Amino acid sequence: MIVLLLLLAHLVADFWLQTDAMVKNKMKNLKxxxxxxxxxxxxxxxxxxxxxxxxxxxFSYLLFPLAFIVMSHLVIDILKIKLLDTIKAKDSNSLKKLWFxxxxxxxxxxxxxxxxxxxxHMTAPKIVTRLLQLLSEENEIGSLGVLNTFLFIVILFILATSVSGHIINLLVGSLPSEFANFEGKFTLNNQLTEEKSSHPSKIDSHFTEQYHYLTYSNPLPSxxxxxxxxERLLVISLTIVGAxxxxAFIIAAKSIARFKQLDDRNWAEYFLLGTLASILLGLVLGLLAKKIIM
Incomplete structure (x- = not known):
C-alpha cells in the first residue's frame, strides 16, 4: 500500500497538478x-x-521521508532541465526528449x-518477490485487497490518460497548425467563353482555369x-475482457472520422503513428491490469 500511495502522489503532482505552461518553462515554475x-x-x-x-x-515516518522525496525530486528535475537545455540548440529530436x-x-x-x-523498513527482495507474485499465473483474484486494487485502478487511469498522452506527444512531436486544422481540399473549374462575331462563322475561344482550395477547421484544443x-481506456477495458x-473497430472509427485528412500524406503518417502508439500503450496497460487485477 505504501508504494502505491507514494506512486499515486507522484503522478498526481507531476501530471494532474502541472499545467502545460509549467511543463514548457519548468525552471521558471520549479518552485x-x-x-x-x-x-x-x-x-x-x-x-x-x-x-x-x-x-x-x-521525524522518522513523516519529516525525514518527506524531505528526502522532495529534495531528490528537485535534484533530478534540475539535472533533467540542464540536460534538455544542452540539446535544444543542437537537436530538436523528439525521441531524445522521450528518453529523457x-x-x-x-x-x-x-x-x-x-x-x-x-x-x-522494506527490503528490495520483498518488493521484487511481491511484484513477481502479482504477475505470476498463480496470482489469485483479489490478492491485492480492496484498498490496493482501488489505488492500482486510479494509478492505471492516470497512466492511460495523462502519462500516455505525454509520451505520445513526445513521440510524434508537435503537430503543425496547418495539419491540425486541415480538413480537406477541393478544385473549382472556371470556363470562360469569348465570341468573335466579325467573322461569318462564329469562333468560340474557351479558357479553362482551375482553382485549388484547402479547407480548415478551428477545432477545440482539448x-x-x-x-x-x-481510446486508451476503451482498449484497456477490451483487453481485460479479452475482446x-x-x-480494430476503434481504429476504423477514427479513420472514418478523419477520412478527408488522410489525403495528405504528412498528416496521414502523423495520424498513423499517434494511433498505433496509443493502441500499443492501451494494450500494454490492459495486459498489466488483466494480470494483476483479474
Missing part, C-alpha cells in the same frame, strides 16, 4: 512544481504515518522505492487529447 509535490507527498505521508505508525515518531522523460520518471520511482526501504484518453477483435 510551484515542488510545492505540488510537497503538498501531495506530505498528505500521503500523513496518511501512512497515522495508519501504519499511529502518529508516533514524526522515461529516465526521469524511472529515477523518481527509484527514489520512492529507496524511501520505502530506508524509512519504512478535443484530440480527450479522444486519445477515451481483442473489437479494438
Amino acid at each position: 510551484k512544481h515542488m510545492l505540488h509535490h510537497l503538498l501531495t507527498t506530505g498528505l500521503i505521508l500523513v496518511i501512512i504515518w497515522g495508519y501504519s505508525h499511529h502518529f508516533t515518531n514524526i 522523460f522515461l529516465v526521469d520518471q524511472l529515477l523518481h520511482i527509484t527514489m520512492l522505492l529507496i524511501t520505502c526501504m530506508i524509512f519504512f 478535443r484530440g487529447k480527450l479522444i486519445g484518453y477515451v 481483442y477483435p473489437s479494438i
Whole structure:
C-alpha cells in the first residue's frame, strides 16, 4: 500500500497538478512544481504515518521521508532541465526528449522505492518477490485487497490518460497548425467563353482555369487529447475482457472520422503513428491490469 500511495502522489503532482505552461518553462515554475509535490507527498505521508505508525515518531515516518522525496525530486528535475537545455540548440529530436522523460520518471520511482526501504523498513527482495507474485499465473483474484486494487485502478487511469498522452506527444512531436486544422481540399473549374462575331462563322475561344482550395477547421484544443484518453481506456477495458477483435473497430472509427485528412500524406503518417502508439500503450496497460487485477 505504501508504494502505491507514494506512486499515486507522484503522478498526481507531476501530471494532474502541472499545467502545460509549467511543463514548457519548468525552471521558471520549479518552485510551484515542488510545492505540488510537497503538498501531495506530505498528505500521503500523513496518511501512512497515522495508519501504519499511529502518529508516533514524526521525524522518522513523516519529516525525514518527506524531505528526502522532495529534495531528490528537485535534484533530478534540475539535472533533467540542464540536460534538455544542452540539446535544444543542437537537436530538436523528439525521441531524445522521450528518453529523457522515461529516465526521469524511472529515477523518481527509484527514489520512492529507496524511501520505502530506508524509512519504512522494506527490503528490495520483498518488493521484487511481491511484484513477481502479482504477475505470476498463480496470482489469485483479489490478492491485492480492496484498498490496493482501488489505488492500482486510479494509478492505471492516470497512466492511460495523462502519462500516455505525454509520451505520445513526445513521440510524434508537435503537430503543425496547418495539419491540425486541415480538413480537406477541393478544385473549382472556371470556363470562360469569348465570341468573335466579325467573322461569318462564329469562333468560340474557351479558357479553362482551375482553382485549388484547402479547407480548415478551428477545432477545440482539448478535443484530440480527450479522444486519445477515451481510446486508451476503451482498449484497456477490451483487453481485460479479452475482446481483442473489437479494438480494430476503434481504429476504423477514427479513420472514418478523419477520412478527408488522410489525403495528405504528412498528416496521414502523423495520424498513423499517434494511433498505433496509443493502441500499443492501451494494450500494454490492459495486459498489466488483466494480470494483476483479474
